[in-house]
Amino acid sequence: MQGTKVVRPFPFFRAGARASQPQLAKPILVLEDVYKFFRPDQPTLRGVNLSVERGEFAFITGPSGAGKSTLLKLIYRELGVDEGRVLFCGRDIARLTDKSIPFLRRNLGIVFQDFRIIDHWTAYENVAVALEILSMPQRLVRSRVAEALERVGLAGRGAERTSNLSGGEKQRVAVARAIVPEPALILADEPTGNLDPHLAIDILTLFEEINTTGTTVLFATHDHSLISKRDHRLISIDEGRVVEAQHGLKQWPGSGIHTLVG
Amino acid sequence: MDVKSAITRARRGLREERRLYIVAVTSLAVAFLCLGATLLGVTNLDAAATRWGQSGRITLFLKDDADPQDIAQLRVVLEGLADVSNVTHVTPDEARASFLEEADVGADLSSLPPEVFPASLEVTLVRGVTRERSESIASRLAQFRAVSDVESYRSWFQKLDHLLWGARMLAVGLAVLVVFCVVAVIGNTIRLAVARRRQEIEVMKLCGATNGFVRGPFVLEGMFQGFASALLAVLALLAGYLSLHESVDGTLAALTGSRVVFLSVWTLVALLAGGALIGAIGSAMSVRRYLSV
Ligand SMILES: Nc1ncnc2c1ncn2[C@@H]1O[C@H](COP(=O)(O)OP(=O)(O)OP(=O)(O)O)[C@@H](O)[C@H]1O
Ligand SMILES: [Mg+2]
Numbered sequence: 001m002q003g004t005k006v007v008r009p010f011p012f013f014r015a016g017a018r019a020s021q022p023q024l025a026k027p028i029l030v031l032e033d034v035y036k037f038f039r040p041d042q043p044t045l046r047g048v049n050l051s052v053e054r055g056e057f058a059f060i061t062g063p064s065g066a067g068k069s070t071l072l073k074l075i076y077r078e079l080g081v082d083e084g085r086v087l088f089c090g091r092d093i094a095r096l097t098d099k100s101i102p103f104l105r106r107n108l109g110i111v112f113q114d115f116r117i118i119d120h121w122t123a124y125e126n127v128a129v130a131l132e133i134l135s136m137p138q139r140l141v142r143s144r145v146a147e148a149l150e151r152v153g154l155a156g157r158g159a160e161r162t163s164n165l166s167g168g169e170k171q172r173v174a175v176a177r178a179i180v181p182e183p184a185l186i187l188a189d190e191p192t193g194n195l196d197p198h199l200a201i202d203i204l205t206l207f208e209e210i211n212t213t214g215t216t217v218l219f220a221t222h223d224h225s226l227i228s229k230r231d232h233r234l235i236s237i238d239e240g241r242v243v244e245a246q247h248g249l250k251q252w253p254g255s256g257i258h259t260l261v262g
Numbered sequence: 263m264d265v266k267s268a269i270t271r272a273r274r275g276l277r278e279e280r281r282l283y284i285v286a287v288t289s290l291a292v293a294f295l296c297l298g299a300t301l302l303g304v305t306n307l308d309a310a311a312t313r314w315g316q317s318g319r320i321t322l323f324l325k326d327d328a329d330p331q332d333i334a335q336l337r338v339v340l341e342g343l344a345d346v347s348n349v350t351h352v353t354p355d356e357a358r359a360s361f362l363e364e365a366d367v368g369a370d371l372s373s374l375p376p377e378v379f380p381a382s383l384e385v386t387l388v389r390g391v392t393r394e395r396s397e398s399i400a401s402r403l404a405q406f407r408a409v410s411d412v413e414s415y416r417s418w419f420q421k422l423d424h425l426l427w428g429a430r431m432l433a434v435g436l437a438v439l440v441v442f443c444v445v446a447v448i449g450n451t452i453r454l455a456v457a458r459r460r461q462e463i464e465v466m467k468l469c470g471a472t473n474g475f476v477r478g479p480f481v482l483e484g485m486f487q488g489f490a491s492a493l494l495a496v497l498a499l500l501a502g503y504l505s506l507h508e509s510v511d512g513t514l515a516a517l518t519g520s521r522v523v524f525l526s527v528w529t530l531v532a533l534l535a536g537g538a539l540i541g542a543i544g545s546a547m548s549v550r551r552y553l554s555v
Contacts, residue, residue: 076468105470118462120278126465133471135264177469 026090027051028185028216029075034084034094036070044070046240048084052218054184057211059227060220062237068220071237072187075218076108077101089184106134109178109186109215113193115170117162117177123149124158127176134181148180149173152206168199175206185216192223200226224249268478275483279455283483286451287490290537293443294495298533300433302499302525307426309523314422318387318396320403321413323380328408333383336406340385345399348386354379380410393419444491444540448484449548455480456552463553480549481542488541492534500524 029052036045044067052058060068073079074086077096086094093104117126127148131141149158152172162173171191178186188207192200204219204226211217221227227234231248276283324333333351340349352360357379385403387396393416400414456463466476507522525533 099472102467102470102472105468108470110468116461116465116468118465129462129466130469132267133466133469133475135267177465181469 027087028054028056028089029218030085030087031071031074032085032087034074034086035082036067036074036079037082043082043240045074045237048237048240048242050235050242052216055211055214055216056233057208057217058219058233058235059230060218060235060237061222061224061227064222066237067240068222068237069189072110072189072218072220075185076105076110076187102133106181107184109181109183111171111174111178111186111188111191113190115167115174115194117170117173119161119163121162122158123154123160123162123165123173123176126162126173127158127180130177130180144180145176148176151179151210152176167195168202171195171199171203172206175203175210179210179215183215186210186218188217188219190221190223191219192221192226197225201229204230264475265478268475268482272479272482272486275455275459275479276486279451279458279483282451282454283487286447287487287494290444290447290487290491291494291498293440294492294533294537295498297433297436297440298495298499298525300429300436301529301533302503304426304429304433305525305529306523307422307429311419311422311426314419318391318393319415320385320387320396320400322383322385322403322406322409323411323413324382324408325410326377326380328381328410332406332408336383336403336408339406340383340403343399345387345391345395346385347388350384350386352382352384354381357382441540444488444537445544445547448487448541448544451487452480452484452545452548453552455483456549477546477549477553480553481546484545484548485538485542488544489534489538491541492537496525496530496533 029050031048031050034045034048034050035043037043048071060071062068070079074081074094075088077093081094084094085092088104088107096104121129124145127145128141131144136144145158146155149155152175154169154172154176157169162170165173171194175191178188186207191207192203195203200223207217207219208230219232228249234245234248236243236245322336337349337351340346354376358374358376361379362374387399397414397416400412403409404412463476503522503524507524511521
């Protein structure tokens with residue numbers, strides 16, 4: 001990598017040894033009294049408070065239209081908050097300038113329901129794009145993309161055009177793209193929404209494996225069959241507020257699953 | 263910005279959008295060809311004007327009843343002038359003969375008697391005499407007793423100047439038009455390319471690509487289109503020149519004594535570099551407008 005400029009203005013945002021001790025001790029993500037209005041009279045998020053520790057795996061759930069996607073968009077700065085603060089690694093990202101947003105996103109891995117991979121590119125190209133924007137040397141890109149494809153179970157299939165892949169495989173390519181820059185935090189917005197139940201479990205397991213290497217994962221879903229199979233922390237958004245349970249549905253404080261997903 | 267990656271992605275873009283870009287380049291090449299042809303005209307007119315301007319000539323028409331002694335004296339004076347390189351006495355017979363040879367229109371003119379053609383002294387000036395100087399020499403020579411009339415070809419030069427000015431204005435007008443076309447056409451193709459690559463742009467933005475990273479290839483693609491159009495036009499013009507110049511040269515040499523010239527190296531460089539630059543500007547403007555990253 002010597003002699004090549006790799007743009008990484010917030011090195012301490014990355015998972016691993018680069019973060020300083022005090023940084024590691026703090027939560028990776030903190031939302032303080034966050035409000036988001038799409039209509040002046042009816043806020044989608046009203047006073048959301050949330051703290052996510054480094055290395056956590058958390059489900060974000062809630063009925064359709066509750067604001068799960070909105071919450072994630074505030075974190076990857078597709079949207080800005082109307083009130084409150086969003087601290088990522090101790091920095092307030094709610095008021096980043098437009099110029100700084102790309103540098104925030106280099107520390108995040110984002111996965112969507114609709115995969116968002118380029119059909120006429122190969123699997124390799126779809127994953128490599130996340131490293132190419134960092135001006136990483138090709139040699140390094142090749143080895144890291146191969147490694148990422150292996151981690152998602154697509155070893156040796158980099159040369160295939162993604163239009164020929166199945167839905168589950170496409171989502172694996174998208175996951176590989178999200179993890180290849182070794183982000184500190186992964187945001188998954190209903191990543192299993194377009195997949196069969198057994199494929200959904202596979203993808204969930206994949207995210208859990210990624211989580212065991214120290215990457216924080218926020219997994220938005222309204223699929224309670226998926227949630228009920230695991231004991232992860234549960235963050236539910238309802239009527240613009242957050243209700244939480246530390247260990248899955250068993251400990252859910254309300255009157256069962258209906259308050260959870262409507 | 264990473265230029266190497268931008269070039270790689272621009273090449274992919276050119277490959278994927280080649281149909282769109284071929285149409286744009288072809289139509290812009292036609293525009294550049296018009297401009298190039300006009301510039302070629304200006305260059306040749308300019309070359310001819312410079313040639314004539316430098317090889318100055320004055321014709322002194324002599325009075326029919328001029329005293330041969332006066333004429334001889336006039337010749338001595340003329341040959342003494344530093345600006346004069348050569349003086350030839352043309353008799354009416356010679357004038358008639360050369361007129362009939364050049365006119366070449368038919369038998370009825372050959373009945374013209376030599377008296378119709380006045381005798382003259384053809385004065386050739388040395389190279390590099392300015393037009394102002396040749397005017398003042400001409401007006402001084404008009405004072406001589408044997409001289410009935412002086413032709414310094416002034417109106418001729420004025421006509422040529424007007425023609426040259428008109429051609430230059432035409433070139434400037436065309437250049438403005440071509441700039442406008444290039445900006446509009448390339449801006450439009452880049453807008454289409456941006457729309458077609460919307461998905462890729464979105465992915466790159468989500469991965470943390472900067473504005474420059476996303477925009478770079480589009481600007482390069484526009485630049486390439488501008489350059490390719492100019493190059494295509496120059497090559498077409500060169501092909502036309504090479505296939506025609508020999509036959510045109512003969513006619514032109516007989517008429518004006520000058521040969522056809524091609525555009526100067528600097529004009530060619532300016533055309534190609536200008537094409538690339540305007541292409542880049544056109545696409546940069548388009549990308550700024552349609553790619554709000
Ligand atoms: N850009 C926007 N402009 C206006 N309203 C919006 C916008 N984005 C979201 N909303 C509204 O905010 C609310 C929350 O939307 P959001 O997409 O976050 O819901 P969600 O929890 O992700 O739902 P789903 O489970 O269906 O994906 C919805 O009522 C939606 O109509
Ligand atoms: Mg959603």
